[in-house]
Amino acid sequence: MTASTHSNASGNTVDQALHLLQTIFGYPAFRSQQGQIVEHVVNGGDALVLMPTGGGKSLCYQIPALLRNGVGIVVSPLIALMQDQVDALAEVGVRASFLNSTQSFDEILAVEKKMREGDIDLVYIAPERLLTQRCLELLQVVNIALFAIDEAHCVSQWGHDFRPEYIKLSALHERFPNVPRIALTATADQQTRDEIIHRLQLENAMQFVSSFDRPNIRYQIVEKANGRKQLLDFITAQHSGDAGIVYCLSRKKVEETAEFLNENGITSLPYHAGMDLQDRSRNQARFLREDGIVMCATIAFGMGIDKPDVRFVAHLDLPKSIEGYYQETGRAGRDGASANAWMAYGLQDVVQQRRMIDESEANETYKRVQSVKLDAMLTLCETLNCRRVHILDYFGQQAEPCGNCDTCMSPPISFDGSVAAQKILSTVYRVDQRFAAGHVIDILRGIDTERVQQWRHEKLSTYGIGSDKSEAEWRALLRQLIALGLVAVDYENYSSLKLTEASRAVLRGEIKVQLRQYKKAEKAVKHKRQSAKDFAESDLDSKAQSVFDKLRWWRVETARTHNVPAYVIFPDATLREIARQQPASLPALRAISGVGDKKLESYGKEIIELIEELQP
Known part of the structure; x- marks a missing residue:
């Protein structure tokens, strides 16, 4: 089943979820399908979520974990980033931790104790650790709110980030059949999607597929x-x-x-x-x-x-x-x-x-x-x-x-490349399909190299028939023929070029070949509003820009003190909005997207004072 694009959610669950979104995370409303996903998982449903990077996937399991009884278990392959994820949650007042190989035994025991006693909201665990006997026995005695399987495309053996241990995560459904599972990924074609469903036993899960477009x-x-x-x-x-x-x-x-x-x-x-x-x-x-x-x-x-x-x-x-x-x-x-x-x-x-x-x-x-x-x-x-x-x-x-x-x-120009293709294919044929691209191109261009002389290839009928094109042009054309399956490369025999079944029809003139016209590499040119600095400057007047610059400096110092990335304190988008509005009170600051209750408490007074200092 696939969810519709617009949420019809209503009732207490949605109100509670929206309250958490606003008070904890500081966002005024859910985006796209977030509200539907949250409601579905809070009510105990399984979900497969495909949402582009930056689309807000994490909120789809963080808020349900806070609304449901128990601890949310997040399966993540990203041991190196778990600390940053936990720090970001701590900044907004969410009780989170992780279990991984970077911790001491005492640290692990402390997290396990919190899980057993219900004193923690979210725990990030790598799949290798999750599937150990010790961890599974721990989960049996813990009240679990949900399982979130992040980077779910890792389960696909055809995918670009295959992790063998992900295949074993079907054990979660078998051991904990009443705990909702939400699998999330940013990119998955239909084949990968089908494999996620099969491997994780999500056949009855609701599928939420957002637009993959990143127009920026x-x-x-x-x-x-x-x-x-x-x-x-x-x-x-x-x-x-x-x-x-x-x-x-x-x-x-x-x-x-x-x-x-x-x-x-x-x-x-x-x-x-x-x-x-x-x-x-x-x-x-x-x-x-x-x-x-x-x-x-x-x-x-x-x-x-x-x-x-x-x-x-x-x-x-x-x-x-x-x-x-x-x-x-x-x-x-x-x-x-x-x-x-x-x-x-x-x-x-x-x-x-x-x-x-x-x-x-x-x-x-x-x-x-x-x-x-x-x-x-x-x-x-x-x-x-x-x-x-x-x-x-x-x-x-x-x-x-x-x-x-x-x-x-800058639309590319296409042309009927049949004759050019025939010249390449004929040369490959005449050298008995025994030579690599460089030698074939030398023959086409009539370059009298030592190797051409050694094999007497200057005698071939195709020698010099491509002298009107540069080496770069012929390489671009040959690349397209390889991409089209009209030429193959034999890697076991010095990368020699071979004809394919499809190439014979081109040689006989039975089919036409449409190719891109070669375009010489151009020096990169400056495009307006490409850098973050350009974006900020074009978006803010001079006074707001000075506030923004001061806020960024303050953020760097604050992040250094807290030992977290700067964006964990506030992202640029939030700082830019603060600079634009220049709130003079805590309630006015709280109304800005990205400023939740905990961040208001932690940083509100400093920000208001900083803005006041810059007033004339």
């Missing part, structure tokens, strides 16, 4: 020439001083990219699974707590990151799937202000990803699924149409062209 994010995919230099130009032109994340495929590339950015005046930190745990945790903490840091990372970084002011996510390598790409880009612009998703993409990316699938030790079914997902990702990169429409269509949602992605703002 601009999608841009550029032709890769010199990836790191292009990245530097992009950051310098559009995101100077902003927080961002750069994803790379290998650990070595992560470290080299971070070093390159630092050498060019951009504060950058590396993060990957091969680093010492202490160094990794330190870098993550700096990224969360300090402004303007760029994190260079493998996909080991990012899930559950709540930092709202990440202004861009960049990819220097092709992601494996649209789900992975969308999950990663969704870490930008969680505050609703404009943000960028930028990617540099080239022929080597296609070759590399296909090789990784082919050389994988996984079974053929898995390889086939991953190939289909990669094909969808390649189609997104090569599309002539709106990227947002393409992404949302992948998740089963229809949309109109957004006018805010690169293909909308």
